Every structure is written in structure tokens, then in C-alpha cells.
Amino acid sequence: MTKRRYILIGISAACVLAIIVSLVISQPRKYTKSQKEGPASKESPQLPAEAHGISNKDSITQTVQDLSVPHYDEKGKEVLVMRGKSTFLLSNNVYKIVEPEIEVMDSASTENGTQSVLITSDSGEMNNTSNEGYLSDNVVVHLDPETQLNTDYLRYLPEKKYVYTDDPVTINGKGVKIVGQGCEIDLINKKMWIKKDAEMEMDGIKNDLFFLSKDIASHNDAQTSQEDTSHSEENTSKETPLEKTFIRSSGQLIFDRNTDANIMTFNDNVEVRKGGSTVFSDKLVVYLDPKTRQTKQAIASGNVLASQGTKIAKGSFLTWDVNTQSAILEDAHKAEFVKADLNIDALKMIFYKDASKIDVPSSGSLNAKIKGKPGKKKTAVAKDKAENNISVKWEGKMNFQDETREASFEKGIEVKREGSTLICDNLNVTFNDHDYNLQTLKATEKIHIIDKRGNLFSEAVGDQATWDAKNKVTTLRGQPFAILREGNKRQILAPRVLLYEDENSILCEGNGSLYEKGDGTL
Incomplete structure (x- = not known):
């Protein structure tokens, strides 16, 4: 029995010894394998290739998958969340982040609910000492569901909730594209x-x-023929870009x-x-x-x-x-x-x-051209004269209708041509159909005309005056009379007076009177 007991004890001891030896022998092999496969481990699933910013000198002290770090305001409300698919804490207190995300919550409520700003990129880094970071490679700022900003590099300041870049940026939205140099974003505001x-x-x-x-060109284009109109109706389904x-x-x-x-x-x-x-x-x-x-x-x-x-x-x-x-x-x-x-x-x-x-x-002023009578030739000097222009000043207001080619003026009106001034409180002017040459002029209320071009009269007053620019004829009416004066030499009273500029003559209509001062000689 004693011999058999010793044999059993010897077998047990041999087994224990064999296990110890196997453990001792296998441990160095495992260490050696780890040493050899160390460089290749950076390409393994535990350390993705996206973490390309990690150098051989850096050592990883911690690895976190699906990182999520929320930030809160003074009232304890979540305002910002920073996420990462894979996060590596290095020995220099720097986080390397694979596929980082920064989401900024928006408290403003719309019909589509609360909106948020989401920033994504392929890689990022956060310095835990300086509390600054950056996102790089395919950086996208999702401003809303239809608008996003693209750039290659974006710095991030967590304390200020602020991101910026000096690189070129592109913003694409619904019907909008913007490019520029550098960008700054206040994420909270x-x-x-x-x-x-x-x-x-x-x-x-x-x-x-x-x-x-x-x-005028578009106005003329609108006057198309019936054939062109029918042709355009057939293509109404095709919208012009x-x-x-x-x-x-x-x-x-x-x-x-x-x-x-x-x-x-x-x-x-x-x-x-x-x-x-x-x-x-x-x-x-x-x-x-x-x-x-x-x-x-x-x-x-x-x-x-x-x-x-x-x-x-x-x-x-x-x-x-x-x-x-x-x-x-x-x-x-x-x-x-x-x-x-x-x-x-x-x-x-x-x-x-x-x-x-x-x-x-x-108040304001208007200047226009006066088109002369067709067929009448003018010298080059005459063409440059101020008589081809007319200016209107007013103290009240003015209205211009393009369709009717009319302009109306109110209060404190002064119309000037070469050697002639018309003062009134109400004025209506018409222009030619295809240009802005003045065609007619009609004045009412407190009419006073001052003329320095001839010797027939120097001033006139009345209730209504019209001027035909083409024929250069002014018609002055008064109730009961229009009055023309030439200093203290001559005075004409008549219900209707026609002033012919080219002929330097006056035609009076209706019952009136003429007062002429003689020179004292018989």
C-alpha cells in the first residue's frame, strides 16, 4: 500500500510540474508574438486605419468606442453633444477621434420641431490640456436639413462653443451655393x-x-403676332429656366x-x-x-x-x-x-x-429733352443749346406712369427752358411713346410765366397753360382774363392767348384789351 501511495503521489507531482513548465514556456512565446505583431496591430480592427494621426512615439492609454460627451448650460439643459465612433486617449493627454460629431441643440421650435446644427468629419483631435480641438478631412456642417457647409479643416473651442477655419469653404443649400475664404460659427447663437x-x-x-x-425692347417683344402667341401657348408646359x-x-x-x-x-x-x-x-x-x-x-x-x-x-x-x-x-x-x-x-x-x-x-427735379418739329434743320450750335432741354423742379411730390408716359407734379413747381420760366402749383407732362422727349405740358393753379426771349411780353399770369413742344405753341387761359405784360410799356388782357415761339407772335381770342404806353412823340 505504501508503495502504491508513493507512485500516485509521484504521478500527481509530475502532472503539476508539467503544467508549471508549460506555463513558463508558453509565456515568453506569447510576449514574442505580441512584439512581432505590434506594428501590424495598428491596422487591426482594434486600432482602425482612420486613426492615422497616432505616431509611433505616442502610446495609447485608453480606448473608447461610441463616445458621447454632453455639455449643459447654467440651467442644466443639454446644449451640445460631442460624439466619436472610436476615441483614443494618448499619453500626451490628447484624444484622437475617428468620425467625430458635434451636435448643437436648438431651443427654438418650428413647424418641423426643434432644429440642431450637426458637424461631422472623418477624423478629429481634442487637446485635454488646452481644451482646443480640430476636425479634418471631409468636414461637413449640417446647418439644416437642406443646407450644409463643406471644408477640409475646422478648429473647435468647446468652452466658447465656437468653430472656425481659414481654409476655403463651400455652402450648398436649396437653390443656393456660396464659396468663400475662411469661416467662423457661433454654435450656441x-x-x-x-x-x-x-x-x-x-x-x-x-x-x-x-x-x-x-x-422698350421687352415692350416690343411683347407685341408678337397671333402665330407667335399660339406657338408659345403650345409650349406653356415648358417653363423657362x-x-x-x-x-x-x-x-x-x-x-x-x-x-x-x-x-x-x-x-x-x-x-x-x-x-x-x-x-x-x-x-x-x-x-x-x-x-x-x-x-x-x-x-x-x-x-x-x-x-x-x-x-x-x-x-x-x-x-x-x-x-x-x-x-x-x-x-x-x-x-x-x-x-x-x-x-x-x-x-x-x-x-x-x-x-x-x-x-x-x-422735392426734386426732372430733366428731359425737347424734340423739335420734324423736317426743320438745326445747326450744330443750335443742337447743343439749352433750348433742347427742359427742367422741372418741385417742392411737393411727383408721380410718373410709364404706361401712359405721363408725369404729374405738385406744389412749388418751376419749369425752365432757355429764356423762359413757368411757375405753378400743378403740372402734368406727357412724353413720346418710344423715348423721353417731352411732348406736351399742362399747368394749372397760380400760373406765372417769365419770358426773356422776345420783346412782346416779359411775364404772364393765368389759370391754365398748355405747351405743345412739337409745334412750340403755348396756350394761356384766364378767368376772366389771362394777362401779358411787357414791363410798364404794354399789357394785354384776353380769355385765351396763343404764343407762337418760332414766329415770335401772339394771337388773342375773345373779348379783351390792349394797353400800350407811347414814347411821347407824335
């Missing part, structure tokens, strides 16, 4: 600005940023998101182009409807110069409004509008596109 050299391209704008009245609107500036482009409007502010050397319309200014503010993304209003300010075909406008402010279909031109000193031979100067002018009219609710 939902404000963003492109640093410089912004260029925007917009689709789907149904209205011009600058419009006054229909050009809307012209793009281009806006560029050399300074900042600032974005503000409000509940009632999204606002874009362009600064420095602003240029707006749409078809044949161009606007230059120091600053441009565009208000977009948050739902339709259509322009509601645009305000250009500072050295505004606008042009559309033959129309040119200058001023300090140009405001365009889609609801009223109007453009307002203003200047503290003098806004100017020029179209062909028509010039208007005033503090404020309102241009209505649909009604094809211009309202001037303030």
Missing part, C-alpha cells in the same frame, strides 16, 4: 460668417433685385438665423448681378423666408450704383421688397435716376415693377 471673398449663386428668384420699368442671381463681396458675409427670416449681410465691394441688372454697394443685407428660401427683402447701402439696360440709379440706399414689388432709392442729399434722356433727382424715389410707375414723395 447660431451665427456664422465667411471671413472674406464670398461669392453666392442663387436659383429660383422670380423677381429682380433692381427693377424700374419694362425696357429662371436666371441666376450672383452676389460677391470682398469682406465678411454674416449669417443670422431668426424665426421670421434668415439674414445674410455682405460687406465691402458688393456686386449683385441678375441678367441685365447690376447693383454695386458697400453693403448688402438679404432677408430670406425660412420656409420658402425665397428673398423677402434686400437692402443695398453705401455708394449704391444700380443699372438695368438703359436705366442707371445712384444713392445711399436701395431697398427692394417682394411683397410690394417695389424698389426704394434714397439719399440724404440727392438720389439720381437716369433712363435714356430722362433724369430725375430727389431725396427718395419709389419704383413699382407691376404698376410700371415711379413715385417721388419729396
